[in-house]
Amino acid sequence: EAAVTQSPRSKVAVTGGKVTLSCHQTNNHDYMYWYRQDTGHGLRLIHYSYVADSTEKGDIPDGYKASRPSQENFSLILELASLSQTAVYFCASSRRDRGPEVFFGKGTRLTVV
């Protein structure tokens, strides 16, 4: 079974502080994604990457940066955390093929206070 590991699993951050969420996959997948989940909005794509050292903006990239230093690792960075960024964040990975399955991490609950 494909594995996607997120860390930390939960975090409390102070408004204006920097937050880094990490994701590691052992699937040898090309694509990696960061989503946030808010009640009533389902899952929304923040950033994604299809190759190391390159990231792409998703649907809601404002306030977030992403980094893909290697095929296995994909980080989501909040330079100046805000209250509105309180949410659950999911990392995922998938193969390059058309119509691949997506494998998700267990999620990170971020609370900004």
Added chain:
Amino acid sequence: GDQVEQSPSALSLHEGTGSALRCNFTTTMRAVQWFRKNSRGSLINLFYLASGTKENGRLKSAFDSKERYSTLHIRDAQLEDSGTYFCAAFDTNAYKVIFGKGTHLHVLP
């Protein structure tokens, strides 16, 4: 508008009964995936379909790309089936997964 419309948004079932969740797509999608988010917040893959139907235990899913919909049938619901179910559609032209807003399923004893 939303490319993926998931219904119902909430559903209560008594144990032993069943129902169906549905996702309608505004455009042709190449595949669909169904997930369940459990009480701990983890997302569990249920089905991935590029066409046709798949069945696993008490769950059965169907995907019709031409008619632009997918369904997830639950039969003989159990308490542990409670959670939020999401469908996710794979767009044919962009390498992006588009999620429905979820169905909150509550199984009652």
